[in-house]
Amino acid sequence: MTPTLAPSSxxxxxxxxKLRHFLTTEHLPRSLLEDxxxxxxxxxxxxxxxxxxxxxxxxxxxxxxxxxxxxxxxxTFELAAQRLSADVLNLDIAKSATSKGxxxxxxxxxxxAMAADMFxxxxxxxxxxxxxxxxVTPSVAVINAGDGRHAHPTQAMLDMYTIxxxxxxxxxxxxxxxxxxxxxRVARSQVHALNILGAEEVRLIGPKTLLPVDAEALGATVFTxxxxxxxxxxxxxxLRLQKERMDSALLPSEGEFFRLxxxxxxxxxxxxxxxxxxxxxPINRGVEIASEVADGPRSVILNQVTFxxxxxxxxxxxxxxxxxxxxxxxxxxxxxxxxxxxxxxxx
Amino acid sequence: xxxxxxxxxxxxxxxxxxxxxxxxSGRDDVADLLIENGRLTRIGASLDAPGAxxxxxDGHWVLPGLVDACVHLSLPGSxxxxxxxxxxxxxxxxGITHLAAxxxxxxxxxxxxxxxxxxxxxxxxxxRIMPIAAMTQGLLGEQLAEMSTLARAGCIAVGNAGGKVxxxxxxxxxxxxxxxxxxxxxxxxxxxxxxxxxxxxxxPVATRLGLPGIPAVAESVDLSRDLLLVEATGVxxxxxxxxxxxxxxxxxxxxxxxxxxxxxxxxQHLLLxxxxxxxxxxxxxxxxxxxxxxxREALLEAVADGTIDAICSQHTPIGSSSKAAPFxxxxxxxxxxxxAALAGLAxxx
Numbered sequence: 001m002t003p004t005l006a007p008s009s010x011x012x013x014x015x016x017x018k019l020r021h022f023l024t025t026e027h028l029p030r031s032l033l034e035d036x037x038x039x040x041x042x043x044x045x046x047x048x049x050x051x052x053x054x055x056x057x058x059x060x061x062x063x064x065x066x067x068x069x070x071x072x073x074x075x076t077f078e079l080a081a082q083r084l085s086a087d088v089l090n091l092d093i094a095k096s097a098t099s100k101g102x103x104x105x106x107x108x109x110x111x112x113a114m115a116a117d118m119f120x121x122x123x124x125x126x127x128x129x130x131x132x133x134x135x136v137t138p139s140v141a142v143i144n145a146g147d148g149r150h151a152h153p154t155q156a157m158l159d160m161y162t163i164x165x166x167x168x169x170x171x172x173x174x175x176x177x178x179x180x181x182x183x184x185r186v187a188r189s190q191v192h193a194l195n196i197l198g199a200e201e202v203r204l205i206g207p208k209t210l211l212p213v214d215a216e217a218l219g220a221t222v223f224t225x226x227x228x229x230x231x232x233x234x235x236x237x238x239l240r241l242q243k244e245r246m247d248s249a250l251l252p253s254e255g256e257f258f259r260l261x262x263x264x265x266x267x268x269x270x271x272x273x274x275x276x277x278x279x280x281x282p283i284n285r286g287v288e289i290a291s292e293v294a295d296g297p298r299s300v301i302l303n304q305v306t307f308x309x310x311x312x313x314x315x316x317x318x319x320x321x322x323x324x325x326x327x328x329x330x331x332x333x334x335x336x337x338x339x340x341x342x343x344x345x346x347x
Numbered sequence: 348x349x350x351x352x353x354x355x356x357x358x359x360x361x362x363x364x365x366x367x368x369x370x371x372s373g374r375d376d377v378a379d380l381l382i383e384n385g386r387l388t389r390i391g392a393s394l395d396a397p398g399a400x401x402x403x404x405d406g407h408w409v410l411p412g413l414v415d416a417c418v419h420l421s422l423p424g425s426x427x428x429x430x431x432x433x434x435x436x437x438x439x440x441x442g443i444t445h446l447a448a449x450x451x452x453x454x455x456x457x458x459x460x461x462x463x464x465x466x467x468x469x470x471x472x473x474x475r476i477m478p479i480a481a482m483t484q485g486l487l488g489e490q491l492a493e494m495s496t497l498a499r500a501g502c503i504a505v506g507n508a509g510g511k512v513x514x515x516x517x518x519x520x521x522x523x524x525x526x527x528x529x530x531x532x533x534x535x536x537x538x539x540x541x542x543x544x545x546x547x548x549x550x551p552v553a554t555r556l557g558l559p560g561i562p563a564v565a566e567s568v569d570l571s572r573d574l575l576l577v578e579a580t581g582v583x584x585x586x587x588x589x590x591x592x593x594x595x596x597x598x599x600x601x602x603x604x605x606x607x608x609x610x611x612x613x614x615q616h617l618l619l620x621x622x623x624x625x626x627x628x629x630x631x632x633x634x635x636x637x638x639x640x641x642x643r644e645a646l647l648e649a650v651a652d653g654t655i656d657a658i659c660s661q662h663t664p665i666g667s668s669s670k671a672a673p674f675x676x677x678x679x680x681x682x683x684x685x686x687a688a689l690a691g692l693a694x695x696x
Binding site: 006007008010011026103104105123125126127128130131135147148149150151185188212213214215217218 | 549550551553554555556557558559560562625626627629668671672673674675676
């Protein structure tokens with residue numbers, strides 16, 4: 001732990017450590033991740049009410065900026081924003097402006113001109129939400145809804161919520177993440193979050209073609225064999241296997257992958273008896289997970305979706321409140337400077 | 348023309364008490380230099396030159412004009428960022444008087460392009476450009492370029508500027524043809540399949556940032572094939588922008604075998620490593636990518652022990668808009684031959 005802030009934290013946090021953007025789980029303080037989970041807990045009930053709304057984001061405009069198409073993640077963000085009473089604008093950029101030659105920066109300037117308060121960004125390039133967060137007006141919050149292979153922090157936090165819900169906490173937990181680690185932004189964000197929250201061990205399991213070089217540098221132990229990797233784990237997280245992986249010489253076939261790494265009841269026996277099974281969805285039955293497991297008693301896959309809305313509500317409301325406190329602090333310091341010297345010009 | 352004659356008639360210049368470094372003569376001491384009519388006439392302690400303009404250089408270095416073995420020009424290609432005048436002015440400001448320019452502007456595969464480059468550099472008058480000719484037509488890696496004609500037009504070497512050569516047969520024939528005229532060949536080793544889609548060194552930083560990687564073997568695999576073909580054809584070869592430890596091992600062995608090979612490294616790779624990419628710093632998006640700290644250490648050692656023969660700027664004229672995008676979407680390259688060469692010298696000292 002170095003005294004200087006990591007570059008990601010400098011962007012994500014206000015001077016007094018509040019969340020203003022949510023771009024990655026890496027390097028965030030444990031207390032902040034716990035805050036997200038606690039805040040989410042207070043929102044879980046909202047979904048069960050007759051009127052499923054709280055007024056925290058009333059009068060705020062949330063723009064869903066999806067450069068990569070996604071129905072599921074976008075819908076949960078949309079629902080989360082609506083339950084917080086925000087106005088929501090959905091932009092499917094994959095099909096619009098940038099394909100007409102407009103640069104990302106020009107697109108951003110146009111959206112800023114519409115007085116948005118928050119951008120929820122999904123982009124195919126790793127680091128795109130960082131670039132956007134560095135470029136937007138300081139008062140606009142940026143939430144990363146998945147960038148390249150880099151991060152998918154809200155997915156990771158809903159997974160943390162799920163784990164805490166079923167396991168009571170993180171101390172002593174062994175968690176295995178299985179499958180296409182190389183291309184997975186979900187796995188990266190999960191590893192960071194699990195380590196920060198105090199899990200005992202995070203394991204990555206897959207064939208070497210789907211494990212990134214120096215995967216240990218993420219903060220995990222690496223296995224290529226399911227029997228060893230799943231031994232005595234408390235949580236098994238299966239990742240979705242994209243069909244394209246067969247075309248680029250990363251895997252020979254779905255069949256061989258399923259035989260080696262697909263989770264069925266036999267392989268689940270290696271884990272602890274009370275181990276839970278998770279998956280960020282959408283699942284490929286018979287490729288990375290057998291129906292007997294996906295629909296079985298240990299699966300908490302559908303509960304993850306429910307918690308996802310609450311976690312996204314938590315992150316959105318915290319980032320907006322961080323932004324508001326930041327601009328209040330800025331306004332206050334400007335006023336005091338003007339009061340002291342009157343030197344600052346009107347803008 | 349006007350500038351040149353003005354130079355000839357200007358007052359004599361006495362540069363006093365600078366640290367005079369001249370590798371050609373082995374000189375490195377504090378001395379005075381007298382320049383008369385644009386020519387260096389005397390070096391010595393406490394020179395006296397009545398009427399000369401005095402330049403006090405105490406605490407500064409006085410160097411011969413530097414040669415930058417690898418720059419990218421943007422003319423006569425797109426011409427959108429910088430032109431030959433601005434590029435050569437920037438180089439001269441950094442003490443660079445000769446620039447070996449990569450053939451990827453244009454491409455440099457006809458005498459007309461070579462003439463255009465040399466003419467524009469001559470008119471600007473800041474530094475001399477020594478063009479490297481395209482080895483294959485259009486740098487497409489399929490048919491031989493007119494290497495002999497291009498050399499007669501003023502090209503000092505041939506190369507394919509990192510462009511893919513179709514296959515080993517075309518490469519072998521290109522080398523044989525270049526060897527016919529004793530033309531040196533400039534290689535930029537990087538296997539195109541192993542580097543496809545990558546934008547960062549395949550290592551812990553790229554893994555954490557989720558950036559598609561270019562492994563170090565992308566360079567050394569290509570380099571080992573190149574070295575075998577150099578040996579088979581007897582061509583003189585210069586390897587540019589060496590970035591990895593494994594490549595240095597191959598180069599050392601080749602030099603030990605007596606192959607006519609030299610190599611350079613770009614200043615970025617001596618000063619920075621993969622950690623510079625933290626926070627998705629797109630200014631450090633360069634090809635070959637900034638590699639590990641261990642690679643950087645090895646490169647510094649290789650400069651010291653002579654395995655690497657030259658440090659170059661790998662200057663790429665690049666507008667700020669080319670860097671204003673998410674990291675993988677930015678244009679690779681770094682501007683700045685101005686200060687780069689001197690920084691390189693400082694690193695070597």
